[in-house]
Amino acid sequence: MSTLLLSLETSSPVCSVALHRVADGSLVGQSELRLEKSHSSHLSVLISQLLENSGHTLQDLAAVALSDGPGSYTGLRIGAAAGKGLCYALDIPLLAVSTLQSLAHQVAAGTAWPEQFLYCPMLDARRMEVYGAVYTHTGEEVLAPTPLLLDADTLAEQMAHHRLLFFGSGAAKFQTLLPTTAQAGFLAEVVPSAVAVGALGVEAYQRQGFRDVAYYEPFYLKEVYTTTPKAK
Structure with missing residues (x-):
């Protein structure tokens, strides 16, 4: 079986x-x-x-x-x-x-009093951009996965009302932009x-949430970008 x-x-x-x-x-x-x-x-x-x-x-x-x-x-x-x-x-x-929701689930499952936080996984998208989202401890989507251009005001609205945990490969560069605040916590080595x-x-x-095997494609969020080599 x-x-x-x-x-x-x-x-x-x-x-x-x-x-x-x-x-x-x-x-x-x-x-x-x-x-x-x-x-x-x-x-x-x-x-x-x-x-x-x-x-x-x-x-x-x-x-x-x-x-x-x-x-x-x-x-x-x-x-x-x-x-x-x-x-x-x-x-x-x-x-x-x-990927972002599973990262949030991973962190929330290992957090004491998880209901006290919102969870923001960030995946590095090069330069000062990340792929990010925000979830509750139960996995409810507060901010859908989206490309985020990082600056000091990124997610300021969410941090004005909630304590957020940031983690993932893109979180470290966001940490350098924020002043020290009790509203933002950063976790290292979360993969x-x-x-x-x-x-x-x-x-x-x-719940039988199955995908079509023949037509399934990953959720890249942004189009694949390729360049043509310059002629010598």
Whole structure:
């Protein structure tokens, strides 16, 4: 009987996979590799090793959950290709979980008195721009995922009424713009994890929030930007 959810997190330099039981959301196992540009060569290895080490096979999978983005274009495409391939081959459903929402869930789950804060994940989008969003401790969306151009007034309206926690790869550069204030807290070393993707993926599985395997594309938030090399 297919009882497991496989979750893939490839939106950042961390390549992460996890297994949860779809019946109760309990974590079976996880594996990750913090190595730049490792996704294409190591994702399938991490999946097979996690299944083997936990005593399971691909036939035990009930669904696959992907980190939906925003994040690395290349990383998201690799995760989507792997997840869609597994779903097609095994004839199982596909789920997609917001990268920013899963980061917020990850932090809120480990925060004492989580209801006292709003949660603002920020992913670096180069220069002084980030991909950001704001959530309550229950995952309710206060500010939808959006590109944010950072300055001292960014999210001033939210901080006027709430205490915010900032985290993710883009939070450090925002911290340099803000004066010291009790309304803003910053957490270091918070990276996307397949464990959080899987936890939210189980909830989506139970409400049958499935995505179309053939037509699914990651949520890049901004169009992929490429340039043509200049002629020599």
